[in-house]
Amino acid sequence: MMEFHEYPDREMLMLRLAQRISSELGESLRSSGRATLSVPGGTTPGPVFDTLSGADLDWSKVAVVLNDERWVDEDSPRSNTRLLKERLLVGRAAKAELVPLHCPGLATPEEGLEALASGLVAHLPISVLLLGMGEDMHTASLFPGADNLDAALRSDAPALLAMRAEAAGEPRVTLTAPVLQTALRVHVLITGEAKRKAIENAAKRPPNEAPIALILDQAQVHWAP
Numbered sequence: 001m002m003e004f005h006e007y008p009d010r011e012m013l014m015l016r017l018a019q020r021i022s023s024e025l026g027e028s029l030r031s032s033g034r035a036t037l038s039v040p041g042g043t044t045p046g047p048v049f050d051t052l053s054g055a056d057l058d059w060s061k062v063a064v065v066l067n068d069e070r071w072v073d074e075d076s077p078r079s080n081t082r083l084l085k086e087r088l089l090v091g092r093a094a095k096a097e098l099v100p101l102h103c104p105g106l107a108t109p110e111e112g113l114e115a116l117a118s119g120l121v122a123h124l125p126i127s128v129l130l131l132g133m134g135e136d137m138h139t140a141s142l143f144p145g146a147d148n149l150d151a152a153l154r155s156d157a158p159a160l161l162a163m164r165a166e167a168a169g170e171p172r173v174t175l176t177a178p179v180l181q182t183a184l185r186v187h188v189l190i191t192g193e194a195k196r197k198a199i200e201n202a203a204k205r206p207p208n209e210a211p212i213a214l215i216l217d218q219a220q221v222h223w224a225p
Helices: 008-034 046-052 080-087 090-093 107-120 148-151 176-181 193-202 212-217
Strands: 003-006 033-039 063-064 069-070 098-099 128-131 162-163 172-177 186-193 220-223
Touching: 003 128, 008 033, 008 128, 008 186, 008 220, 046 080, 063 080, 063 186, 069 080, 080 098, 107 162, 107 212, 148 162, 148 212, 176 212, 186 193, 186 212, 193 212, 193 220, 212 220
Parallel strands: 003 220, 033 063, 033 128, 063 098, 128 186, 186 220
Antiparallel strands: 069 172, 162 172
16 A cells, blocks of 8 residues: 655755655665665755765665666766766765666667676666656556566566667666565655646556556555645
């Protein structure tokens, strides 16, 4: 059952969510000696990253992986990895291990999938998963109508798949349903009335129409106007 947390403003949302994630990472570190954090790209979670990067954790035992990545070089303004290095992997969190979702020099994501997946699987399951959502109800790079969406939603899907969709722009690499659904703690960050309506709509639809629906029954949704 989806838990919905409403905040009076975005500043409070970002602060409280960063504190929650920090606490949950700490619990994972104490219980298993390691933790894996998966986060979205884009600008919305930036304030969460800013606060989280200063958290008093043993970041050297934390692996960080994006939910998805555009197949662009890191010097591109479209690179999620670039944003992560600028906003999260700084300060105390600079000691965390970044698990890559892009291979420089390869023309297509398919060429890099095997190597990228082998680097990821050692860090699964995800300890804390933070997702975003578009107004089209996509999450990670699981877009409605994407070429490999059905394959990515299968219970036996590989950990990573290449994804192409009209709304995606560049080709992407994305975590798939089995990886997302086996995360130990799941949070969804959304803001604005349009996304609140979208996530309420998604709760009534199947994942092939509303991909965010695949994790809503285990998610805590954090929303501010």
